[in-house]
Amino acid sequence: MNRRRKIYEGKAKILFEGPEPGTLIQYFKDDATAGNGAKHEVIDGKGVLNNRISEFVFTKLNELGIPTHFIRRVNMREQLIKEVEIIPLEIIVRNVAAGSLAKRLGLEPGTRLPRSIIEFSYKDDALGDPMVSEEHITAFGWATPAELDDIMSLAVRVNDFLAGLFMGVGIQLVDFKIEVGRLFEGDLMRIVLADEISPDNCRLWDIKTRNKMDKDRFREDLGGLVESYREVAQRLGILVETD
Ligand code: C5P
Numbered sequence: 001m002n003r004r005r006k007i008y009e010g011k012a013k014i015l016f017e018g019p020e021p022g023t024l025i026q027y028f029k030d031d032a033t034a035g036n037g038a039k040h041e042v043i044d045g046k047g048v049l050n051n052r053i054s055e056f057v058f059t060k061l062n063e064l065g066i067p068t069h070f071i072r073r074v075n076m077r078e079q080l081i082k083e084v085e086i087i088p089l090e091i092i093v094r095n096v097a098a099g100s101l102a103k104r105l106g107l108e109p110g111t112r113l114p115r116s117i118i119e120f121s122y123k124d125d126a127l128g129d130p131m132v133s134e135e136h137i138t139a140f141g142w143a144t145p146a147e148l149d150d151i152m153s154l155a156v157r158v159n160d161f162l163a164g165l166f167m168g169v170g171i172q173l174v175d176f177k178i179e180v181g182r183l184f185e186g187d188l189m190r191i192v193l194a195d196e197i198s199p200d201n202c203r204l205w206d207i208k209t210r211n212k213m214d215k216d217r218f219r220e221d222l223g224g225l226v227e228s229y230r231e232v233a234q235r236l237g238i239l240v241e242t243d
Contacts, residue, residue, distance in 0.1 A: 011037060012050075012200060018080060023071065026079045028054075028196070034219040036128050041218065048076050049229040050198035052240045055079060056233075057162070057197045066157050067192040069181060076241075084181025084194050087143055090121040090129060091151060093159045094175040098203050099216075101175075110210075118155050123179075150191040151180055158193065166204060169235035171213060174203035199229045 004016040007024060011033040016025040028047035033040045051073060058070035071080040094117045097107035101119070120137060121129040137143050143151060155178060163173045179195035195201075199214040206213055212220075213228040233240045 012047075013196070018083070022083050024081050024083050025074065026081050026196075028077050028079075032200075032215065032218045032225070034215070036125060039219075043218070043225055045226045046200075046229060049226065049233055049240055050196060050200055051077055051079060052238050053198045053229070053233050053236065054196040056236055056238050057165070058193070060165070061158065061161065061193065064157075064161060066154065066161065067183070067190060069183065069192050069194045081194075082183055082192070084183045084192060086123075086179060086181045086194060087147070087151070087191075088123040089132075089137065089142060089151075090123055090177050090179060091155050092119040092121065092175060092177050093117070093155050094119065095159070095163060096172065096174040096203075096205075098174045116156070116159055118152055147182075147191055154178075154180060154191060154193060158197075162197070162202070165236070167207075170207045171232065171235065172205045172207050174205055176202035199232050204232060 004025065006014060006016055008015040012029050012031055014027040014029065016027060018024045028051040030042045030044055030047045031040065032043050032046060055070070055073040058068045061068050062070060069081040069084050071082060073079050094101055094113060097111040097113060098109045101107065102109045120132050122132045122136070122142070123129060134148055137148055138145050158178060162176065166173045176197065178193060178197065180191050181194040182189050183192045202214055203216060204213040205211065212222065213232050215225070217223065217225045217228055230240065
């Protein structure tokens, strides 16, 4: 497929060396995994849709002055991004009870939370991405207290933007996961949004029908994943031709 140097391969994406120093190519695969890789399928067209949806969201975030690693989309499956030093955390923002939170606290899925809640997991496949607190993050040095402040305000800004964006097209943003990294520019370092934002890492419910339009369709064997992702793209006004 490619003679470029592969830097990293994850469950749903591959990072290749970019055309210039400080850049990478982020390639979106069709692979879907759940349960930390316990369940795995290749779903035709998913990578193309996530590339386009993530491009759309990251472009808007950049325009709003919310810093991201995204430079531009290169083709159906690839984006040019800035190389960042990934902070080994999954940052989860929740507006409505669902998934692991509903289970952990015995909440009825769909219950609106008293306020948006931010949770952190330590990114480690072998450990199954355990949930950690701000204390763990600063004590183990995964992020400094100042970086953690930046991460939390970034997460809140992304949530405000995304919740409004989806609400405008009849979709409730239940929760989502982001990843962040350190971007070094000369002597300056700042925290920027990395990875992707797509229905693979958001819970998106149709406001009218309550249908799930996200990766829970795969996790819960509901079928129709690509159709739902395409519907999300269409509602956002993105024209996508899957290959
Ligand atoms: O499973 P849980 O309820 O903790 O997931 C919360 C949110 O984070 C969901 O939107 C899910 O898609 C996302 N997530 C993710 N990658 C993970 C774990 C969760 O994108 N490894």
